[in-house]
Amino acid sequence: xxxxxxxxxxxxxxxxxxxxxxxxxxxxxxxxxxxxxxxxxxxxxxxxxxxxxxxxxxxxxxxxxxxxxxxxxxxxxxxxxxxxxxxxxxxxxxxxxxxxxxxxxxxxxxxxxxxxxxxxxxxxxxxxxxxxxxxxxxxxxxxxxxxxxxxxxxxxxxxxxxxxxxxxxxxxxxxxxxxxxxxxxxxxxxxxxxxxxxxxxxxxxxxxxxxxxxxxxxxxxxxxxxxxxxxxxxxxxxxxxxxxxxxxxxxxxxxxxxxxxxxxxxxxxxxxxxxxxxxxxxxxxxxxxxxxxxxxxxxxxxxxxxxxxxxxxxxxxxxxxxxxxxxxxxxxxxxxxxxxx
Amino acid sequence: xxxxxxxxxxxxxxxxxxxxxxxxxxxxxxxxxxxxxxxxxxxxxxxxxxxxxxxxxxxxxxxxxxxxxxxxxxxxxxxxxxxxxxxxxxxxxxxxxxxxxxxxxxxxxxxxxxxxxxxxxxxxxxxxxxxxxxxxxxxxxxxxxxxxxxxxxxxxxxxxxxxxxxxxxxxxxxxxxxxxxxxxxxxxxxxxxxxxxxxxxxxxxxxxxxxxxxxxxxxxxxxxxxxxxxxxxxxxxxxxxxxxxxxxxxxxxxxxxxxxxxxxxx
Ligand code: SF4
Ligand code: SF4
Ligand code: SF4
Ligand code: SF4
Numbered sequence: 054x055x056x057x058x059x060x061x062x063x064x065x066x067x068x069x070x071x072x073x074x075x076x077x078x079x080x081x082x083x084x085x086x087x088x089x090x091x092x093x094x095x096x097x098x099x100x101x102x103x104x105x106x107x108x109x110x111x112x113x114x115x116x117x118x119x120x121x122x123x124x125x126x127x128x129x130x131x132x133x134x135x136x137x138x139x140x141x142x143x144x145x146x147x148x149x150x151x152x153x154x155x156x157x158x159x160x161x162x163x164x165x166x167x168x169x170x171x172x173x174x175x176x177x178x179x180x181x182x183x184x185x186x187x188x189x190x191x192x193x194x195x196x197x198x199x200x201x202x203x204x205x206x207x208x209x210x211x212x213x214x215x216x217x218x219x220x221x222x223x224x225x226x227x228x229x230x231x232x233x234x235x236x237x238x239x240x241x242x243x244x245x246x247x248x249x250x251x252x253x254x255x256x257x258x259x260x261x262x263x264x265x266x267x268x269x270x271x272x273x274x275x276x277x278x279x280x281x282x283x284x285x286x287x288x289x290x291x292x293x294x295x296x297x298x299x300x301x302x303x304x305x306x307x308x309x310x311x312x313x314x315x316x317x318x319x320x321x322x323x324x325x326x327x328x329x330x331x332x333x334x335x336x337x338x339x340x341x342x343x344x345x346x347x348x349x350x351x352x353x354x355x356x357x358x359x360x361x362x363x364x365x366x367x368x369x370x371x372x373x374x375x376x377x378x379x380x381x382x383x384x385x386x387x388x389x390x391x392x393x394x
Numbered sequence: 395x396x397x398x399x400x401x402x403x404x405x406x407x408x409x410x411x412x413x414x415x416x417x418x419x420x421x422x423x424x425x426x427x428x429x430x431x432x433x434x435x436x437x438x439x440x441x442x443x444x445x446x447x448x449x450x451x452x453x454x455x456x457x458x459x460x461x462x463x464x465x466x467x468x469x470x471x472x473x474x475x476x477x478x479x480x481x482x483x484x485x486x487x488x489x490x491x492x493x494x495x496x497x498x499x500x501x502x503x504x505x506x507x508x509x510x511x512x513x514x515x516x517x518x519x520x521x522x523x524x525x526x527x528x529x530x531x532x533x534x535x536x537x538x539x540x541x542x543x544x545x546x547x548x549x550x551x552x553x554x555x556x557x558x559x560x561x562x563x564x565x566x567x568x569x570x571x572x573x574x575x576x577x578x579x580x581x582x583x584x585x586x587x588x589x590x591x592x593x594x595x596x597x598x599x600x601x602x603x604x605x606x607x608x609x610x611x612x613x614x615x616x617x618x619x620x621x622x623x624x625x626x627x628x629x630x631x632x633x634x635x636x637x638x639x640x641x642x643x644x645x646x647x648x649x650x651x652x653x654x655x656x657x658x659x660x
Contacts, residue, residue, distance in 0.1 A: 120587075286427075
């Protein structure tokens with residue numbers, strides 16, 4: 054599909070929100086609590102956070118929720134009965150206010166959930182999502198999308214990408230997919246024809262800080278490097294970096310039972326946790342934090358490119374902002390690039 | 395901090411310790427933990443008001459402990475944590491040397507943990523005004539209002555366990571929440587799962603928490619979970635008298651006294 058460009062007036066965004074609501078759309082948009090933002094089911098346009106460089110949490114929750122019921126089970130004299138998740142229950146959702154480094158992460162997450170096993174629940178959830186991307190006019194010291202193949206106006210992953218044309222300006226709307234077009238059809242008069250083409254001068258400037266290709270090649274011979282130990286000594290082994298990351302996909306499956314009934318639930322998990330790889334025998338192949346930190350970087354910059362032809366990092370910088378002990382991934386990638394093996 | 399750098403160098407040069415745990419300048423305006431093993435790296439040590447991470451969380455960490463005897467740059471909360479950890483047999487004079495930093499930011503060295511304890515006992519654990527106000531506000535709520543407050547506050551929690559990881563007192567190699575056969579606490583980050591997790595954690599820290607706020611500072615979602623441990627601190631004081639970590643190890647919640655005022659226990 055050719056990308057169609059339209060102009061959306063500044064004050065038309067609220068009208069668009071209202072029209073979508075009148076069409077019974079569920080809208081997930083950034084919502085701030087205690088100074089931290091995350092995507093929530095939003096009823097009013099006024100409640101949407103604005104001015105953020107990047108939301109604290111990524112939007113992956115929408116297709117890969119922190120807690121996903123896979124099936125219900127119950128035991129009786131006749132035996133065990135099992136009922137799977139009803140995929141028809143999944144609502145249509147508009148994901149509003151997603152930054153390009155989050156939207157492009159959807160592609161990377163999808164490559165994992167479509168690898169050998171096709172994850173039906175994920176695929177169905179995602180098929181119901183329409184992504185409203187918003188380009189970045191500002192960045193901070195944690196951002197590095199341009200070093201991993203993205204950019205502040207990247208259209209990948211968005212169905213419509215809005216770019217603010219100057220502080221008090223209107224928006225350029227790029228209609229990227231059929232899903233995006235379907236939204237435009239609901240509010241034709243808000244999407245005005247325009248001959249504006251260049252959006253670049255309105256985007257954040259973000260110099261390239263390292264080459265992800267170089268990192269990948271370097272990692273081929275880096276497994277035994279002492280650098281992992283040095284970098285990870287202060288790492289506490291929590292799940293903050295993985296849980297805010299748009300591309301981290303690890304999960305754990307748990308049974309939550311009460312008496313003879315219960316559910317099987319998929320919950321987020323993190324390779325940073327010390328128990329993540331413990332075998333039933335008690336043996337733990339990654340028994341030190343440096344092995345776990347190495348896994349995090351290798352998975353994103355070596356294993357994923359090798360197996361899925363995508364990098365597992367979009368450069369959103371969330372993990373660095375969220376880490377309680379300043380494990381700054383950008384700093385660490387640059388040292389990996391610089392250190393001699 | 396010139397004194398600290400000098401002392402760290404001496405200790406490493408004389409092999410009195412193998413590693414000095416302190417702070418360094420991090421990225422942006424952040425500070426972070428530094429593990430000095432080579433004298434030349436000691437020059438990176440800093441100390442200022444931004445250095446609030448509780449470094450005592452590292453003294454029970456396998457990767458750090460394995461290096462040999464540790465010295466630690468310890469502010470008052472860190473010293474309190476160390477006394478508590480010592481009372482729980484996690485550290486002792488053979489594996490840890492405390493380089494104290496007084497509330498006036500002066501370096502003070504201790505010959506042993508008994509001296510650290512004496513120093514620490516000069517100061518009471520005081521909940522700061524802002525949090526006190528919050529606790530009062532919560533206490534005045536009806537139980538339904540308080541329930542709603544906590545359900546709302548804990549809703550964003552995605553169980554990353556950064557709070558647990560940053561807390562010096564959360565050193566169990568296998569936490570209650572990590573058990574699944576049998577399972578004690580629901581694993582999913584649901585209303586019930588989150589409430590049970592945080593209530594369990596607050597209970598396990600009662601009489602041990604030294605009110606350093608490391609848990610709250612670590613939370614990527616800034617959930618005020620420290621209000622739970624602060625409440626327990628207030629309650630523990632009220633019921634069991636003034637609380638100070640002590641080497642005697644007479645922990646509030648695990649000590650039985652024959653003259654306990656509750657007769658159900660006798
Ligand atoms: S690894 Fe960090 S910077 Fe990269 S996508 Fe994940 S959260 Fe963003
Ligand atoms: S890098 Fe930071 S956020 Fe990630 S596990 Fe380590 S301490 Fe936690
Ligand atoms: S750090 Fe925050 S989000 Fe993570 S488990 Fe603790 S309270 Fe929950
Ligand atoms: S305030 Fe938090 S981090 Fe500090 S000791 Fe208490 S529970 Fe642990």
